[in-house]
Structures are given as C-alpha cells and as structure tokens.
Amino acid sequence: MSEPVVINIGLCGLGTVGQGVWKHLSANRADLESRLGVSLRLARASVRDLHKVRDVKVAARVLTDDPLAIANDPEIDIVCELMGGTDIAREVTLAALRLGKIVVSANKALICGHGAEIFRTARRYGGHFFFEASVAGGIPIIKALREGLVANQFPRIYGILNGTCNYIITQMEQQDAPYAPVLAEAKRLGYAEADESLDVDGWDTAHKASVLAWLAHGVWVKPRQMIVEGIARLTPADFKNAATLGYGIKLLAIITRDFARNELCVRVHPTLLPEANVIANVNGVFNAISVTGDVVGTTLYSGRGAGQDATASAVISDIADAAALLKHGKGAHLIGETSAPPRKGCRPAPLESIRSRYYLRLTVRDEPGVLARVATITSRQAVSIASVIQGPAETPGAASLVLTTHESNERAIRSTLKQLAALRSVLDEPLLLRIADFD
Numbered sequence: 001m002s003e004p005v006v007i008n009i010g011l012c013g014l015g016t017v018g019q020g021v022w023k024h025l026s027a028n029r030a031d032l033e034s035r036l037g038v039s040l041r042l043a044r045a046s047v048r049d050l051h052k053v054r055d056v057k058v059a060a061r062v063l064t065d066d067p068l069a070i071a072n073d074p075e076i077d078i079v080c081e082l083m084g085g086t087d088i089a090r091e092v093t094l095a096a097l098r099l100g101k102i103v104v105s106a107n108k109a110l111i112c113g114h115g116a117e118i119f120r121t122a123r124r125y126g127g128h129f130f131f132e133a134s135v136a137g138g139i140p141i142i143k144a145l146r147e148g149l150v151a152n153q154f155p156r157i158y159g160i161l162n163g164t165c166n167y168i169i170t171q172m173e174q175q176d177a178p179y180a181p182v183l184a185e186a187k188r189l190g191y192a193e194a195d196e197s198l199d200v201d202g203w204d205t206a207h208k209a210s211v212l213a214w215l216a217h218g219v220w221v222k223p224r225q226m227i228v229e230g231i232a233r234l235t236p237a238d239f240k241n242a243a244t245l246g247y248g249i250k251l252l253a254i255i256t257r258d259f260a261r262n263e264l265c266v267r268v269h270p271t272l273l274p275e276a277n278v279i280a281n282v283n284g285v286f287n288a289i290s291v292t293g294d295v296v297g298t299t300l301y302s303g304r305g306a307g308q309d310a311t312a313s314a315v316i317s318d319i320a321d322a323a324a325l326l327k328h329g330k331g332a333h334l335i336g337e338t339s340a341p342p343r344k345g346c347r348p349a350p351l352e353s354i355r356s357r358y359y360l361r362l363t364v365r366d367e368p369g370v371l372a373r374v375a376t377i378t379s380r381q382a383v384s385i386a387s388v389i390q391g392p393a394e395t396p397g398a399a400s401l402v403l404t405t406h407e408s409n410e411r412a413i414r415s416t417l418k419q420l421a422a423l424r425s426v427l428d429e430p431l432l433l434r435i436a437d438f439d
C-alpha cells in the first residue's frame with residue numbers, strides 16, 4: 001500500500017479561531033485522516049506576540065511572527081488566514097494564491113472588501129479560496145447555497161448573521177440587562193470582533209450579507225450600497241413595545257432580488273419580526289438564515305454563529321475539502337465559485353425606493369397638541385399610521401410615543417423623521433425600526 005499524501009497546514013493567526021482549529025484538528029486528526037486518506041500536519045502557525053500565553057500547546061519551532069513566511073513557504077499546502085483585518089490578511093491571502101495554494105479564510109471583512117480580487121487571483125494562478133467560516137459561524141450556509149441549492153434562484157434570503165448582536169439583544173430582552181456589560185461578556189466569550197463596532201454597528205452583518213448576496217446572485221454589493229444600521233440605540237422599552245405589538249426584534253440581513261427589474265436589495269437593520277416567526281425565537285449567540293429558492297421553496301438553517309468551537313468546525317470542513325482537492329487533483333472539485341453566474345445588468349436597488357412598514361419611537365413633551373403635530377407631518381409625507389402606543393418616558397413631563405406605519409418607503413420615512421426631529425415638542429432623536437411581516 002502506498003503512503004498517504006502528507007498535507008501541510010499553516011495557520012496564520014492563533015487567537016480565538018486559530019486555537020480552536022488547532023485544538024479540534026489535533027483531537028480529531030486520526031478520524032479525519034482515515035476518512036480522507038491523507039496525512040494532515042499542523043506544520044506552522046503565526047502570531048503577533050510570540051510570548052503570549054495560549055490555551056493550546058504549540059512547539060516554539062512551529063511558531064513565527066511573520067505570516068507571509070507561511071504563505072510563501074513551499075512546504076505549506078493549505079494556508080488558513082485567521083488573523084482578521086484587511087491589510088496583512090489581504091497580502092497573505094494573495095501571496096498564497098499566487099503560488100497556487102489553497103487558502104481557507106474566516107474573514108468576511110476581507111471577502112466583502114476584496115473578494116473580486118481574491119477570486120480573480122485564485123483563478124489566474126490555479127489557487128483556491130474556501131470561506132465557510134466567514135458567514136454564520138458553524139452553519140454550513142456557504143455549502144448549502146453553492147452546492148445543495150444549486151438548482152435555485154433566490155428571491156429572498158434573510159436572517160441573523162451576527163452572534164454578538166444576537167447575544168446582546170437576547171440578554172437585553174430577557175434579562176432587562178444594560179448594554180455595556182453584555183457586550184463585555186460577548187467579548188470575553190470570544191464572539192466579538194477585535195473592533196467591536198463592526199458587530200454592534202451592523203458592519204459585520206453587512207460584510208456577511210455581501211458574501212451571501214454574491215454567492216446567490218453573482219453580484220458584489222458593497223456596504224455603501226446597503227442600508228446598514230446597528231443595535232446601539234435599542235432600549236429595553238423597544239423590546240417591550242415590540243412584544244405589545246406581537247413582535248420580537250432581531251438584527252437582520254435581508255437580501256431580496258426583484259427579477260423583473262433585475263435589482264438586488266441588501267439591507268441590515270434591527271427589525272421587528274412577528275413573534276410566531278421561528279427566527280424571532282432564535283436567541284443568544286445562535287444565527288439563523290431563511291433561504292427561499294424558486295425550486296426548493298423556503299429552507300431554514302440555524303446554529304452557533306460565533307465562538308471558538310463553532311467557527312473551528314467550519315474552518316476544519318474547508319480544510320477537509322482542501323485536502324480532498326489536493327488528494328484527487330485540483331481540477332476535480334467545485335461546482336463553481338458562486339451558486340449563480342454573474343447576472344448581467346443586475347444592479348443594487350435604489351435605497352430610497354425600498355418599501356417597508358416602520359416603527360417610530362419618539363420622546364415628546366407631554367402637552368396638548370403633540371399628537372396632532374406628529375400626525376400632520378406623517379400625513380404630509382403620505383405615511384399612514386397603523387397604531388399608536390403612548391406611555392410614560394423616563395424624563396419628567398415627557399411621554400414616549402410609539403407609532404407603527406402601514407407600508408411606505410425610505411424616502412418618505414426619512415423625510416418624516418427629519419421633520420419630526422425638528423419639532424420643539426420632540427425631545428430627542430427619534431428611533432426608526434423596520435417591520436418585516438415575514439411568516
């Protein structure tokens with residue numbers, strides 16, 4: 001019997017995700033090797049600080065503080081970029097691809113920012129780029145879209161794509177917990193990005209939505225072409241108001257395709273979802289994605305969206321795919337980079353024309369005529385009010401006014417918001433949330 005092919009793996013980054021990969025790949029190596037018929041070697045790893053104490057034991061001779069040395073090492077077959085950011089991560093990724101290597105990445109910011117260049121480089125030099133861990137942590141959504149659902153076109157994909165935000169939202173809603181300590185806990189648990197504003201301001205979700213939109217539609221939509229709003233202005237009162245109205249609140253990515261107009265709409269914002277919707281009940285660090293295909297109908301995926309173990313699971317699945325590719329020959333695999341071929345003429349929808357129902361929370365002076373002044377403004381913009389909840393506000397002499405609207409559009413609601421904010425009786429910046437009446 002011939003010796004199994006030896007595959008050398010280099011991990012660039014040995015933080016939360018890198019250490020998870022090291023730990024689980026070491027523990028499950030024998031099983032994986034017997035299933036794949038190859039020998040897997042964790043050959044090298046790079047870190048920024050060679051003296052940092054780590055949870056996994058890594059021999060000093062394996063460690064370097066130069067990730068490019070791993071990318072350029074002719075002995076390394078698979079380069080796992082697990083550092084984050086878009087500078088050195090891009091350099092390492094492109095260097096490895098230019099040498100025809102396989103790169104495995106968890107870096108959605110990099111893919112959103114430089115995906116076109118990365119895939120172009122991989123094609124040109126015969127490299128491959130795998131990125132299962134970049135969206136929704138341990139949920140194999142990339143494989144589902146690219147392989148399992150290849151027969152479909154996708155009018156709608158939506159879901160929770162950020163574990164940190166869902167963890168924070170859940171704690172605020174269920175424990176009435178204040179925002180700051182919950183965010184600190186999400187960081188301690190290894191869910192949050194090094195720059196936490198990527199999570200709470202919606203950018204991480206936008207990066208992931210961009211990756212899914214590209215997979216499903218073959219079009220790169222950048223965050224500047226989306227609505228991107230985060231969770232920082234939500235208060236416990238918003239969750240109570242939403243519950244009174246029969247809704248939960250989730251930070252959602254919503255990707256819709258209008259095939260007749262050939263437009264793609266990608267948006268990220270806290271959203272009121274009917275409480276009977278399964279995704280409204282997905283809590284903590286869990287993510288969930290609803291994918292509607294024209295052939296299959298609606299399918300639903302849920303699981304841990306962040307954290308060491310779930311993310312390592314996704315990275316190791318890519319390493320296994322990469323190993324199979326190396327064993328059987330690099331041309332042997334892959335249905336295609338995307339589920340969809342690039343759509344000629346498909347363009348991002350104009351943001352102002354996006355239609356939705358809305359939730360507006362205002363803190364107003366509790367005095368006669370306020371409601372009439374608010375209604376005058378909404379009616380001037382042809383925004384039709386569906387319900388009103390008035391209750392006490394924290395400030396003495398003030399009231400909290402929550403309006404929901406019938407369907408309107410972004411242009412009308414933004415203009416309404418601007419005029420409301422300018423009213424003397426409106427005491428602070430109004431909060432706008434969108435309502436999605438998805439089943």
Ligand code: NAP
Nearest residue numbers: 013014015016017047048049082083084106107306307311
């Ligand atoms: P992390 O804990 O901050 O680890 C980053 C690792 O990269 C560390 O080992 C760090 O070295 C090293 N590093 C960072 N900058 C470097 C530089 N300029 N040069 C050399 N080494 C550098 O980050 P993480 O949470 O593991 O995330 C890694 C990637 O996975 C990111 O793209 C993130 O978005 C993605 N991701 C994370 C999760 C999650 O739940 N954490 C889930 C899915 C995807 P030191 O250890 O010496 O500082």
Ligand code: HSE
Nearest residue numbers: 162163164191193306
């Ligand atoms: N910070 C990200 C999250 C990590 O919380 O979802 C997983 O991509």
